[in-house]
Amino acid sequence: MDGPVYACPAITLIAQVLGPFEAALFIDGGASASDIGLLRQHQITTVLNRAVNLDINHVQAHRATAEVRASGYGDIRINKVGIIDGEGSPGAMVLDACHILDGALRQTIPKREIYPFPDGGNVLASCRSGRRRSVSPVASLLHKQPPHFYQTLDHALAAIGERRELAPDDRFETPKSMLYDAIRRASDWIELIEARKQRHS
Numbered sequence: 001m002d003g004p005v006y007a008c009p010a011i012t013l014i015a016q017v018l019g020p021f022e023a024a025l026f027i028d029g030g031a032s033a034s035d036i037g038l039l040r041q042h043q044i045t046t047v048l049n050r051a052v053n054l055d056i057n058h059v060q061a062h063r064a065t066a067e068v069r070a071s072g073y074g075d076i077r078i079n080k081v082g083i084i085d086g087e088g089s090p091g092a093m094v095l096d097a098c099h100i101l102d103g104a105l106r107q108t109i110p111k112r113e114i115y116p117f118p119d120g121g122n123v124l125a126s127c128r129s130g131r132r133r134s135v136s137p138v139a140s141l142l143h144k145q146p147p148h149f150y151q152t153l154d155h156a157l158a159a160i161g162e163r164r165e166l167a168p169d170d171r172f173e174t175p176k177s178m179l180y181d182a183i184r185r186a187s188d189w190i191e192l193i194e195a196r197k198q199r200h201s
Contacts, residue, residue: 012164015142019105021120029130039076045121046104050133052082083133087178095186097137135160136183153187
């Protein structure tokens with residue numbers, strides 16, 4: 001059963017000075033990811049969309065027709081690993097999102113005309129409410145990555161809940177139990193991957 005839903009900020013700064021470009025990381029409740037003015041205000045250049053039932057398209061609309069939808073690049077880079085807010089998404093999709101989020105903080109862009117993006121910029125993790133699906137990779141990242149090491153995943157989740165100004169009885173599903181279990185498994189997998197990399201370095 002879903003719990004009560006309370007209002008929370010449309011967009012929230014979660015962490016700063018992440019990755020080689022010292023990016024800031026935000027979480028929103030869905031609408032902000034399509035607000036180009038707000039994204040520019042916060043110097044957000046990349047969005048990680050975690051909702052399978054939400055599409056975000058910044059490609060110019062004049063490139064589309066009735067039969068052929070717009071494709072190409074837009075003002076904002078969009079990465080999507082859409083999952084369900086509940087049962088049904090493989091745990092590997094949480095691990096994928098953790099790696100994509102980390103990659104978004106580190107990616108360097110070729111200096112070519114077909115890549116009209118600068119290196120760096122801030123990153124937004126987005127879903128429909130900013131309580132569960134977007135929280136999962138952010139908590140995993142903050143649990144693992146300096147300078148924001150949290151001793152446990154629960155500490156990272158608690159910190160995100162405070163910054164998102166979630167009511168205490170709104171946090172018991174931040175995230176839902178099946179997503180929480182998936183985050184823990186992804187965290188274990190990340191440790192195994194990193195240990196293997198260390199052994200072969």
